[in-house]
Amino acid sequence: MAGGAGGADERAVADVMAVLRARSVATNLNRIEVIAGALEAMRDGVLDEKVRAQARSAAHSLAGSAGTFGFRRASELARGLESLLSGGGDFTQGAQQGLERVDELRAALAVSAFPAAEPGAASADREPQ
Amino acid sequence: MSLAHGLVDGPGSGAVRRILVIDDDELILEVAQMSLELVGGWSVTTAAGGQEGLDRAAADRPDAIVMDVMMPGMDGPTVAVALRANPATAEIPVVLLTAKVQAAERVALARLPVVGVLGKPFDPMLLPGELAALLGWS
Numbered sequence: 001m002a003g004g005a006g007g008a009d010e011r012a013v014a015d016v017m018a019v020l021r022a023r024s025v026a027t028n029l030n031r032i033e034v035i036a037g038a039l040e041a042m043r044d045g046v047l048d049e050k051v052r053a054q055a056r057s058a059a060h061s062l063a064g065s066a067g068t069f070g071f072r073r074a075s076e077l078a079r080g081l082e083s084l085l086s087g088g089g090d091f092t093q094g095a096q097q098g099l100e101r102v103d104e105l106r107a108a109l110a111v112s113a114f115p116a117a118e119p120g121a122a123s124a125d126r127e128p129q
Numbered sequence: 130m131s132l133a134h135g136l137v138d139g140p141g142s143g144a145v146r147r148i149l150v151i152d153d154d155e156l157i158l159e160v161a162q163m164s165l166e167l168v169g170g171w172s173v174t175t176a177a178g179g180q181e182g183l184d185r186a187a188a189d190r191p192d193a194i195v196m197d198v199m200m201p202g203m204d205g206p207t208v209a210v211a212l213r214a215n216p217a218t219a220e221i222p223v224v225l226l227t228a229k230v231q232a233a234e235r236v237a238l239a240r241l242p243v244v245g246v247l248g249k250p251f252d253p254m255l256l257p258g259e260l261a262a263l264l265g266w267s
Binding site for chain 1: 153154155156157159160163164167168199201227228249250251253254
């Protein structure tokens, strides 16, 4: 059973994950900017389908990536934004709420990016499987 | 390194199973590769997109393919159908890996020519075991 791999494997995996986790923050912050741009356009009533699709894809990727790297709250927020961006029609009010979620999303990534400052945060933030 | 899953069945074969992972997210590719190699004991190659994955699958004929669903250009479902349509890759089992895990969407994905669907986020310590269970690899 792979889940029963020895302690050496677990340590090695944790070491690699720590490096990749740090790298993921920059990637996911870029995704947030794509989402924010689309939501601003949505709020202003000028969102086109291509930008919506790009933002939805960014939110989808962010949800998977953030969760895999232990940013549970960020993953949840990204899922909500993906859902928002999947809809059609006029979402002026939804866009404003989405932009508030974006601010929360930035904060979730910033806080969780430094688990050493919060004892136990890295493991506690891990989404249950 | 744990090789609990790594060897292909059969006395004396000694061959390590080969897995192709297809995902447009570079970091997810790295996590999956690390997990499947280090924890699963398998040999892993990667592709950063659907067309590259198709080409690599046909050239390498891996023992299994793990693939993202939502990718720019050629998405996972399209690749799964194309793999099945090509005699060179038709028999390779495919497992989808996706953040889209709502029940209705899982059902839709399960209609594709795939062995099963695993969810993102995933735990790199658990992914090989979950994959082995889907593939029937003991």
